Amino acid sequence: MAINWYPGHMAKGVREIKESIKLVDIIYYMLDARAPISSMNYDILDASRGKKIILLFNKVDLSDRSELKKYIKYYSDMGYPCLEIDAKNIKIVKDIINLSKKILLEKNLKLESRGLKEKEIKSIVLGIPNVGKSTLINTISKKRIMEVKNFPGVTRNISWSKLSEDIFLLDTPGVLLPKLDEKTGLVLSIIGSIKDSILPEMEVMKFALSFLLKKYPLRLKEKYNIVSGDTIDTMLEKIYKSRNLQGEVDYSRVFVIFLKDIRDYKLGGLIFDDLER
Ligand code: G4P
Numbered sequence: 001m002a003i004n005w006y007p008g009h010m011a012k013g014v015r016e017i018k019e020s021i022k023l024v025d026i027i028y029y030m031l032d033a034r035a036p037i038s039s040m041n042y043d044i045l046d047a048s049r050g051k052k053i054i055l056l057f058n059k060v061d062l063s064d065r066s067e068l069k070k071y072i073k074y075y076s077d078m079g080y081p082c083l084e085i086d087a088k089n090i091k092i093v094k095d096i097i098n099l100s101k102k103i104l105l106e107k108n109l110k111l112e113s114r115g116l117k118e119k120e121i122k123s124i125v126l127g128i129p130n131v132g133k134s135t136l137i138n139t140i141s142k143k144r145i146m147e148v149k150n151f152p153g154v155t156r157n158i159s160w161s162k163l164s165e166d167i168f169l170l171d172t173p174g175v176l177l178p179k180l181d182e183k184t185g186l187v188l189s190i191i192g193s194i195k196d197s198i199l200p201e202m203e204v205m206k207f208a209l210s211f212l213l214k215k216y217p218l219r220l221k222e223k224y225n226i227v228s229g230d231t232i233d234t235m236l237e238k239i240y241k242s243r244n245l246q247g248e249v250d251y252s253r254v255f256v257i258f259l260k261d262i263r264d265y266k267l268g269g270l271i272f273d274d275l276e277r
Helices: 008-023 042-047 065-077 092-112 133-143 182-191 201-215 217-224 232-241 251-263
Strands: 026-032 052-058 082-084 121-127 146-148 159-164 167-170
Touching (some): 026 092, 026 133, 082 092, 092 121, 092 133, 092 167, 121 133, 133 159, 182 201, 201 217, 201 232, 201 251, 217 232, 232 251
Parallel strands (some): 026 052, 052 082, 121 167
Antiparallel strands (some): 146 159, 159 167
16 A cells, blocks of 8 residues: 655755754654654654653553553653653643753763863744644743743744743644655554545555454454454445444444544543564
8 A cells, every 4th residue: 555645845944953963952743642662753863863862651551551651661761761741631740840850950060071061952843734833832831931932043034932930832833744654554554543535444454453353353353243253344344334324334434433442532541552573
């Protein structure tokens, strides 16, 4: 299956992000807690060497929280500080500040030995489309005073919001391209990071059904009475009929129903990645 969805403006976006990264000390890299591997962009991590990266697992309210622990361990073992967040919840701002302050302190301890001290740190939110970057920035700005601050050496007129006395956040998040292999594309399509019109609906549904049958068979049984011996046509028909729709199955409608159920937590908290792949 060929995925041809690289939007032209993205290449420019990536160049701009690399420029923005140079300005900051901390990167809040947002992962979708329903796809903690597929929503990672390792290229940008490479471009962020020397910066402190904090991984924010967003949309935990929609994720399989017990499985998520494995992913948090996986990334923590790689050395990344991790936080589980719900970007709409104002309470997480304090956690982000506390973790960032710890990092600032560590940095200053190192600098102190050379007689230096960093007064302020600058940060940016990065992540693939729809992961919740703007939501987080909005949540932060509800609590914080927005101000345009000039930092030495930063010529662009960039707006920063004040996260705390000493932490500033770039108001424009960096949008990253997800990876483009087939499986990642399918996972990101299910969670809504890739527009629904980009991948063939049938491929997305088949992938979601086989994944759920393998990993969460009880959820499918309870919601649609789907069982592992069912053919793909039977499964799609069962989803269609779950809305009391009659007559010939309209597969585009099944797609809308099924994807909406998944995204609206009607099948419970889910993770569409697996660590072993
Ligand atoms: P982006 O800037 O990274 O592209 O993402 P954005 O903040 O626009 O968020 C994309 C969608 O994800 C929004 O929903 C937003 O409300 C939702 N969202 C963000 N964080 C969370 C979270 O922690 N949990 C849940 N459940 N949803 C979250 P939308 O339907 O596009 O918009 P809206 O209906 O919320 O306005």
